[in-house]
Amino acid sequence: MSKKPAAKKEGQSKGPSAPAKDDQGYSNFSVPEDTTNLILVVENKKLYVHRDMMMVECPGLREKLNALQEQDESTGNENSTNTPPQTPRGGDPQRPQELALEGVEYENVKEMLKCLYPPRKPVTDENVDLLTWLVGEWDIDRLRGDCEGVLMKREPATLALLLQAQQAKLDDVCEFVAKKLVEDNSIGDLKKQEEQFEQLDFSNQSRLYRHRILFLEDEQVKLDDTATLLYPLTKIATDLNHVDGL
Template sequence: MADCLQKPDPATLAADIPSDDSDVILVVEGRPIHAHRQILSVASPVFRAMFSHDFKERQETSIDLPDKKHDDVIELLRWIYPTSRRNLTDKAVYRLLPLVDEYQIEWLKVYCEEYLLQAIVAKENQGFSPAEYFLKHLYIADRHSLQNLSKLAIELCKTIPTRTIEETPSFSQLDDHRRWMLMRLRATHLEEKQGRLAREIRSLAALVPSVMSIQTDIPSRCPLCTASKFLSAGNHDSNTSQDKRRPLACPSCKNKYERIVEKVKSDL
């Protein structure tokens, strides 16, 4: 009874010795993988059609899967068989996505995209931002129609220096339209950044007269600062603009000055 309930471990599906209840053999790179039609059909509409309609595979017990890698198919089966799933890795996702697309396993495609989104966010939060990593995942997103991953990768890529983007190998893998769009978004990002800097400069320029009037007003009420200005000025008129801009002499005036400057900044 226990043997009947026991499900095969996909890690051993590639073995030459078949499972007792397997009813189909997938041949990949000349190596047999013993599997089950029902499980494959539930997971993939492509397999379901293959086993249900007038395909030659319906009658055959051995099905050749050309242009596939043995380890990639084993990785796919580990996820199709529910008792054999394990944690995803970047390498596993790169193996899975082409097969997931071909066999239309949508739930696994969504899972792979969620993993990549979390991986990129984690890298970005750690300050890890090489252009190759982000551009590579933009290429993967475009190739497999992963819309959320594409949006995130673009947001990160547009902050990378233009020359760095152009010199990154994955950039050349993008199609012409994507490269053009990325450069356009990069230019827009730089224009917005330039606009923010211009506004900050104007704000600082507007701050200067207020700061100067504060600095000249405080010493007029402080004997120490007034004496310091008089001595440093020599025989010059203490009301000259050059004299008024001399540093404050006492710590108390300096502290008052700094506090008022911060208030003026916050009011701008």
């Protein structure tokens, strides 16, 4: 006589749950795993992640995460009786913390997570625009170099590209783009793009002026070198004209 499978005891582990994947095999972060203990709420949608991962990879979020932890601990102390506290605790997957994020877009945050979590999606020209603002705002060092490499290959150099690098705090890209910009544009021409030029911070406006001066100085040196090379030829031509006149 066959026996029925024993019912699982209350609290017994259900085993690892497979996270939802996109069509490229990267997690969508749309369902919790056994170890996820933090929920990012963006545009009223939830992304299930790991608090420690966010603390390490996104220093720009540490203040909010620490404030959330302190708030939970304070509430837990107030409710401390013989019954367990009902507030979420950091590090507890059974009661994950929720962190609401304002001023960011769901798709951008999800793309950033795909690039941070193994098997780490590469940063390319197709997704770099979704990442750059978050890289600067959350101080994500792991993705900074990849974003720099992609943006430095963009052509042509524009004030919009310089602004994008400024927002992402990509100093190397700012330096690179500013140098290329003034090789083909005067400061006057750039200032005609008034809205974008005025959004540049003092550091990047200074970069433009500095590189323009260096460019003009280099052009002057080239002109002087050319004049030095041509001078003997003009002297010979003058001498020949003098001979012909005789």
